[in-house]
Amino acid sequence: MLFSHLKPKLKNILANTQKTKEHLLTEVCELLEANVTYYDWVGFYFANHTEKTLHLKAFAGEPTDHTVIPFGKGICGQVAVSNSNFVVPDVKAQDNYIACSITVKAELVVPLFKNGENIGQIDIDSNTADPFTEEDERFLEWVNEEVAKIL
Known part of the structure; x- marks a missing residue:
């Protein structure tokens, strides 16, 4: 599967100590x-x-105006509160959704923990309807x- 091919590449990126953490991200x-x-x-996204x-x-991807999101607002804000993955197969069906682009059809947000604390999250937008599987989440x-190891 594709994900197994990406793992060593990702580890290589994160092993680079010559670049800033933001650059590595x-x-x-x-x-x-x-x-x-x-x-x-x-x-x-990282939590304050x-x-x-x-x-x-x-x-x-495309630049977004949504560079600061309040806890509880949108999918990302909800994950900041729930500490759980949030898979949205159809963003149009979500009441509390912040539209970043009219082309986005689905979203997946997974919290990022450091020492047991939710410090942020990875946010994936897709222009494909319902593309995410449990394999994406894992x-x-x-x-x-x-x-989290480099933060």
């Missing part, structure tokens, strides 16, 4: 967006628990575990 986003056909936008907001730190959980 951008490279991870670019790797995923370029190699998974239905990952049309990939980004990492004092302000109860998420802040976009790295992404690949892979992105693994990605977040690897990313």
